[in-house]
Amino acid sequence: MLISTWNVNSIQARLPLVIEWLERRRPEVLLVQETKCAPGAFPTAEVEGAGYRVADHGEGRWNGVAVLSRVGLGRVDLGLDLAAPDGRVEARYLAADCGPLRVATVYVPNGRELGHPYFAYKLAFLEELRERVSQELAGRRPFVLGGDFNVAPQDSDVFDPAAFAGQTHVSPEERGALGAVLGTGLVDLAHQPGQTPAYTYWDYRQGFFRRGLGMRIDLLLGSPEVARATTAVEVDRSARGAPRPSDHAPLTATLAEL
DNA sequence: ATGGCTAAGATGCTTAGA
Numbered sequence: 001m002l003i004s005t006w007n008v009n010s011i012q013a014r015l016p017l018v019i020e021w022l023e024r025r026r027p028e029v030l031l032v033q034e035t036k037c038a039p040g041a042f043p044t045a046e047v048e049g050a051g052y053r054v055a056d057h058g059e060g061r062w063n064g065v066a067v068l069s070r071v072g073l074g075r076v077d078l079g080l081d082l083a084a085p086d087g088r089v090e091a092r093y094l095a096a097d098c099g100p101l102r103v104a105t106v107y108v109p110n111g112r113e114l115g116h117p118y119f120a121y122k123l124a125f126l127e128e129l130r131e132r133v134s135q136e137l138a139g140r141r142p143f144v145l146g147g148d149f150n151v152a153p154q155d156s157d158v159f160d161p162a163a164f165a166g167q168t169h170v171s172p173e174e175r176g177a178l179g180a181v182l183g184t185g186l187v188d189l190a191h192q193p194g195q196t197p198a199y200t201y202w203d204y205r206q207g208f209f210r211r212g213l214g215m216r217i218d219l220l221l222g223s224p225e226v227a228r229a230t231t232a233v234e235v236d237r238s239a240r241g242a243p244r245p246s247d248h249a250p251l252t253a254t255l256a257e258l
Numbered sequence: 259a260t261g262g263c264t265a266a267g268a269t270g271c272t273t274a275g276a
Contacts, residue, residue, distance in 0.1 A: 036265070036266065205263045206262060244264095247275085
């Protein structure tokens with residue numbers, strides 16, 4: 001089966017591209033981030049028309065996550081519960097049962113700047129995520145956590161490490177907090193044997209995509225049985241090069257029978 | 259890239275992204 005993750009940067013703006021991509025690629029499950037869609041406003045009918053069921057956690061102008069599945073959808077949990085610095089709880093996590101899998105989609109906060117209150121929020125969110133993931137793993141179901149982590153795990157995951165010195169996404173604190181999530185027992189599927197980690201995000205500005213100046217900040221993490229079943233992990237750069245693209249490309253893992 | 263794109267909410271701007 002195929003499981004994908006894609007930060008679409010507005011499901012409404014991206015709907016034609018997402019539907020076209022679903023009909024061409026036919027993943028069993030798509031984990032979506034940045035729907036930027038109010039509660040009740042998700043284009044569910046259009047997605048169902050492509051053969052997928054929808055669970056979405058919408059907020060409005062910012063954030064928002066969803067799971068699209070054509071292998072069933074149940075036991076949906078929303079999260080996480082911690083408040084942003086402005087006191088609001090943002091829509092950044094959703095878990096569900098899809099066929100043989102337990103899956104979760106996550107949109108980790110950007111962090112803005114080192115030392116900013118939203119940077120502390122980002123670290124706290126990753127700690128909350130670690131706790132939630134350890135609960136999901138205790139469920140003993142093959143588990144996939146995918147999404148936009150807003151952390152480049154290694155220097156090789158950004159086009160120019162020197163350009164990111166002192167910036168978010170590459171700091172030891174962020175990498176440590178992401179490492180703690182992995183430490184619950186998850187594996188970065190892009191680092192499975194035979195796979196080559198690839199960029200998933202390119203800034204809209206100044207031809208970054210055309211110039212190959214990207215970052216690997218979207219990840220698919222799997223429990224050990226999922227990691228063993230992974231036969232391929234691919235970034236679909238054609239979706240980034242399409243008209244009116246998201247600034248992120250879809251990332252897809254191929255899983256053998258679980 | 260110090261921001262020279264994009265999206266959304268209410269507009270001809272602001273906030274946010276990373």
